[in-house]
Amino acid sequence: MKLDRAELGRGALDPAELAGELGLCELELREYRDAAEHLTWSLAQDRALPRELRGRFQIGQAKAVFYVVELLLSVDPPDAEVLIDGKPIGRTARAYKLFLEPGRHMVRARAPGREDAFHVFHAERGDKQEIMMQLPRAAVVSAMEPPATSKPASAQPAARAKDPGPWASWPGTLRIAGIAVATAGVSVGAILMIRAGKLDDELAARRDRLLGQSPSSSSMCWQAPRNAPCAELARLQDARNLSGRAGLATIITGGVVGAVTAASFVTDLSFLGSSPARGRIHVSPVATGEEIGARLEGLW
Known part of the structure; x- marks a missing residue:
């Protein structure tokens, strides 16, 4: 599809349509992960797409998802920062639907006052992974609390050795x-x-x-x-x-x-x-x- 700069400037193309068309182009270029993300986001905008475009985008999205790994991730608390293979995804939410290349991946979640959570997995193309990550609260030590003093151990009398029995x-x-x-x-x-x-x-x-x-x-x-x-x-x-x-x-x-x-x-x-x-x-x-x-x- 040829995009006219004038039409883009006048807002003739809806963002959902633009994301879908971009996903189809990425599918032709065999950039399956980006294509799956753009087509999935476009289809999520239910009211903005005409029926014809929705059908094309659904077919393209199905083809792109076949070559990637679908990750359904839920995080608690929802404001935790999520990193995939060390790179932040740039947004926070309680649930995520992400697409990754096949192979081994590490998911990390972190938030202030919480302990970090990690999850490592390996998946092939077409697989779907569901991960739930809950970040426990970090232990807080009060500065006003006096240090625990150990009581001196009282000297215990040495246990008297038992006399050997008559059969020893x-x-x-x-x-x-x-x-x-x-x-x-x-x-x-x-x-x-x-x-x-x-x-x-x-x-x-x-x-x-x-x-x-x-x-x-x-x-x-x-x-x-x-x-x-x-x-x-x-x-x-x-x-x-x-x-x-x-x-x-x-x-x-x-x-x-x-x-x-x-x-x-x-x-x-x-x-x-x-x-x-x-x-x-x-x-x-x-x-x-x-x-x-x-x-x-x-x-x-």
């Missing part, structure tokens, strides 16, 4: 093993002693029956040969004696191990790398014909 470090493993051995020894010894008692009762019963059937003396069974009727009594006697002795030895061993294990809880083990105990004791095993055990002497 490797002595605890030995204590556990000692308890297990002592328990097993006493249990097995008790079983053997019970078996020896039962064998003794059986031996006495058979001897009484044998003596009741024969007028012989009570010592004949102990000197009898292997094939004699009372050879079974000799076998029972040997089994009783063996069980009794084994049971007694096992109980004594378990008692000694148990006594030593018990003593380790209160005995100074510093020579083994463990922390010393408060007191010392003396342990001595005791075994008599009537009782078996250990005697502990000391102060703790």
Whole structure:
């Protein structure tokens, strides 16, 4: 379209028509971003455009928008200055409709008494981006407010280290093993002693029956040969004696191990790398014909 300077001077062309015609020219020059902005602004002036021009401008605007990025931007507060890629857009509003070249862009908004807001995005041609930017109020420190004074930290007494438990470090493993051995020894010894008692009762019963059937003396069974009727009594006697002795030895061993294990809880083990105990004791095993055990002497 050829523009006559005289017509422009007389105001024959409306600004909306002028912007639209300029947009169509930019579209022919492949300046799509400028064309999209001018055609969009022209179409926004609804009452100023005839129907024929509006149709032409709508077709041109659709072609231009296809090659650019459409940005719908809302800013709070509305008087904030907006910069696109470091360049101010030159006006303020609450909402903007902008057209940008495809690629990466950075949007920045700033206002007095507010913190700056930033938004970075990447878009291809034909894309539409919607961004909402709200600028928070900047923190204000009053000059009259006295500086906060830190209270001197009161000296806290050092926490007393807890004494290591009786199961700490490797002595605890030995204590556990000692308890297990002592328990097993006493249990097995008790079983053997019970078996020896039962064998003794059986031996006495058979001897009484044998003596009741024969007028012989009570010592004949102990000197009898292997094939004699009372050879079974000799076998029972040997089994009783063996069980009794084994049971007694096992109980004594378990008692000694148990006594030593018990003593380790209160005995100074510093020579083994463990922390010393408060007191010392003396342990001595005791075994008599009537009782078996250990005697502990000391102060703790």
